[in-house]
Amino acid sequence: MLRILSLLRRPFVLDLRALALLRAAVAAVLLLDIGIRATDLEAHYSNLGVLPLGALYEHGWNQYSFSLHNSSGLWQVQAILFLIAAGLAVALLVGYHTRLVTALSWILLVSVQNRNPLISQGGDDLLRMLLFWGFFLPWGRVYSVDSKKQPKPEQLTYFSAATIAYIVQLALVYWCTALLKSSPEWSQEGTALYYALSLDQVLMPGGRLLYPHPDLMRWLTFATYYMEMLLPFVLFIPFRVTFWRLLFVIVMLGFHLGISLTLFVGLFFIINIASIMGLLPPTTMAWLERHIVPRAQRLGSQVEGRLQPWRPRLTAWQQAVGLRVEASWKPPTGIQGLLRSMRDGLVVGLLAYVCWWNLDTIAEPRWTMREPLRWLGHLVRIDQHWGMFAPSVFKDDGWYILDGTTTSGQHLDLNRDGAVVTYEKPASVVSLFKNDRWRKYSENYLFVDNAYMRPYYCNYLLRIWHETPGHAPLRQLDVIYMKEVSRPNYQPVQPVREVLCSCAP
Structure with a gap:
């Protein structure tokens, strides 16, 4: 024994x-x-x-x-x-x-x-x-x-x-x-x-x-x-x-x-x-x-x-x-x-x-x-869930455009340091995220169950923008998601523009 x-x-x-x-x-x-x-x-x-x-x-x-x-x-x-x-x-x-x-x-x-x-x-x-x-x-x-x-x-x-x-x-x-x-x-x-x-x-x-x-x-x-x-x-x-x-x-x-x-x-x-x-x-x-x-x-x-x-x-x-x-x-x-x-x-x-x-x-x-x-x-906190890419891989993909409309009517993308808004896909979507915490936040931002969080993010972005000297004042900010749903066998995908939230100062 x-x-x-x-x-x-x-x-x-x-x-x-x-x-x-x-x-x-x-x-x-x-x-x-x-x-x-x-x-x-x-x-x-x-x-x-x-x-x-x-x-x-x-x-x-x-x-x-x-x-x-x-x-x-x-x-x-x-x-x-x-x-x-x-x-x-x-x-x-x-x-x-x-x-x-x-x-x-x-x-x-x-x-x-x-x-x-x-x-x-x-x-x-x-x-x-x-x-x-x-x-x-x-x-x-x-x-x-x-x-x-x-x-x-x-x-x-x-x-x-x-x-x-x-x-x-x-x-x-x-x-x-x-x-x-x-x-x-x-x-x-x-x-x-x-x-x-x-x-x-x-x-x-x-x-x-x-x-x-x-x-x-x-x-x-x-x-x-x-x-x-x-x-x-x-x-x-x-x-x-x-x-x-x-x-x-x-x-x-x-x-x-x-x-x-x-x-x-x-x-x-x-x-x-x-x-x-x-x-x-x-x-x-x-x-x-x-x-x-x-x-x-x-x-x-x-x-x-x-x-x-x-x-x-x-x-x-x-x-x-x-x-x-x-x-x-x-x-x-x-x-x-x-x-x-x-x-x-x-x-x-x-x-x-x-x-x-x-x-x-x-x-x-x-x-x-x-x-x-x-x-x-x-x-x-011994609760745990190990569902990485489970039960299937997430198919909704895309990138964010933070479309800020200035008082003069110009459209600036806050996600690209105030560059003029373009709907072309970035060469690297990953580079738009400061770190993985923000990437995870942006993923959760998409879910309907988390819709309550959208105005907080929108207003936070507005405040940060206006607190930076030299930034043109905005009269509206639209959080836009260019949605691409992954398809099998490399089939091409046409992005769909979705406005997740709009806010004003």
Whole structure:
């Protein structure tokens, strides 16, 4: 029996060094995400932007959600919260009071995601879940400031309910993505990638190279579908674990790099690459340890030196509120075992809930999770949906023209820095978006269910235009969408002009 149990646990044993690398990767992504979001503090997170708090509470708020960013509609308050989040991400990167900063980083990430759901994408769900499960993982045990205050671990391998949750979560991402792709274009016709690359609003240069080759796109469509469906199974094979893990990591690394070259997906591919770092086997980590870790440790020492003057204040604050961190709290062995059992029990329960939530998105009605049970998912944001290009690829494509009519009757396109309006298709539709957050917002802007948000965007654009010196005054702004519906076999499409919103000063 013991041999069977040992065999079953093999796929879920992780290297502490790989978990530390996962922590650093997640922290780096957090910093990148904060930096990108910070360029739109007023537009996306203030009452002067595209989603004032009143509109959010009226149309897009769940009663179980929470958000510190909703405490004020001022962009200055948002800036303070962003600075705090960036500081916590740096602390997570170097492993300073790791468990505490993981929890606080997760709270602020949930908070900012809840503030504006109109700019969220699938990668945000995964980043949130990596932080959530990371709280239960010892990803600050090595390669961290905290580890210098502890004896070296007796072994570099680690197994717990949290390692099971981390691996199962990764598998759920790809299994659910594949199972939700129920359209024949994925599993029978092989045209899904053709339709994806027909969307000019996400088409990257690599996609332009692939687009003229239908046979290759058909093969890649089937390869993507069956890889997402079948490859996660290798994570649960209890023999030759190193080989299967490396296979999964290499294939997924190539897959997401390929996505980044063909489709404009923002941080999605980076988050997915970061998510697999914890799977690296001991042989790989030993090589990295010899070549890369010494440099990272020198950087960590420099950061620790800068944080040293603040240590007494932080310790006093922790004691005042009754907090303890992993590096300084060592309960007796008996209590420690009891606490670990309680923690593992909590993780198993949360993992079962997450699996049920995912089953509810893909299975028959008999699996339906009733509404009274959904409050937990919304409260701690372990709700998730992995419907990337599912059940079929979005067919409505096009580009925006922000047609501003001046007081003299001239028509200027605010989407092209005030150039004269033209209805010719831009050479690159992707270049019209400042970042992927705006691209996602423009996608949601099209849906009839989101019609309430249209006047806010229109009036925001008017205000920004008039606040810039030298701009001609406008008497009206029309948000126009030049709609193209993708058709099969490269059939030509005639754009249709749709006025989504009109506003005046």
